[in-house]
Structures are given as structure tokens and as C-alpha cells.
Amino acid sequence: MKNITSVENFKEMINAPTIAMFTAGWCPDCHFIKPALPEIEAAHPDYQFVSIDRDELMDLAVEYDVMGIPSFVAFKEGQEIGRFVSKDRKTKEEINAFIDAL
Template structure:
């Protein structure tokens, strides 16, 4: 999981490559529920780079991307959005894997 150091680095990932942006926050119980499963999900989908985005640190980006609930996932390929799993509900490993399979499909 890549954690961008600043807004410029985050912007680079948004423009290049096949990426899954994982919007999260330290205080978010549902985010902390899914975090232990993220290495397994990453291993299942090696074609993607996974970028963890702290919603509080990048509030402007979250607002611009219409991320109003976390945890949320946005998949991009060279700057083009391929899909999103964005809501405020707790997500399971199976739900995230199914979403990524569908986007990849």
C-alpha cells in the first residue's frame, strides 16, 4: 500500500497507472475493520497499485472526488475513472474483491 507524502505525489498517481485509491481515516471504525484484509486484496489484484488516501489530510481531494463516506475505493487508469465503491457502509473483503473483479472485467 502506497501512502503519498504530499498532494503532488497523490496527483501523480491519479494521472498515471492503474490505481485503486483507498480513502480512509484513523478514526473510522469501518476503515480499521477492512485494513487488515487489504494486503490479501492487494495480492489478489497485482495489476493495480493501491494508494491509501487519508480523507482528513486530503479533504479537498475527497470533496473534489465526491468522497462523502469512508472507507471508499476509486479505481483509475491513467487518470480515467474506471469505477467506484463509494458509500459510508462497512465493506467486506468479498465485496471489495467482487467490485475490483467487475471493474477489471
């Protein structure tokens, strides 16, 4: 998973099919799902996966209306095509089902 360090970098990346995970270093649910991310990425080779630290790129989180984390937002050709946000801890199976449904 590539770490996004600038808004410009993010805008370039989302022209290709992309799953963006908005996260933060202090987020326990983000740390919970982190070990499963390589398997999730391997199961979906048609997408590139990027990670955005919401606290470091707050403007990006605000622009895409991301309040809760972790949030998974899917993009294609620069447009949002799906979003998986819930107040509950996310599982590998739920994230895979979200991506499969896109």
C-alpha cells in the same frame, strides 16, 4: 499500500491503474477492513493500491466527491473508472468483486 501525502503525488500515481482507498484514523469500518488489505492487493497485481487520509487531504476528497469512508475509487490513465461506496461495512469479498468487475 502506499500512503499519499500530497495532491501532486496522488495525481502522478493515478496515471497507472490504481485503487485509491479514502480513509481516516477515526473510522471504525476502515480499521475493520485493514487486515484484509494485503490479501486484496495480492489478488490484484495489475493495480497499485494507495491510501488517502481524507482528513489530511480534504481538498482531494472534495475534488473527487468522496464523502463516506472507506471509499474505494479506481483510476486508470488519470481518469476514474469505478467507485465502491456504500453506507454498509465493506467486506473483503465485496471489494474483490468491485475490482474484478472493473
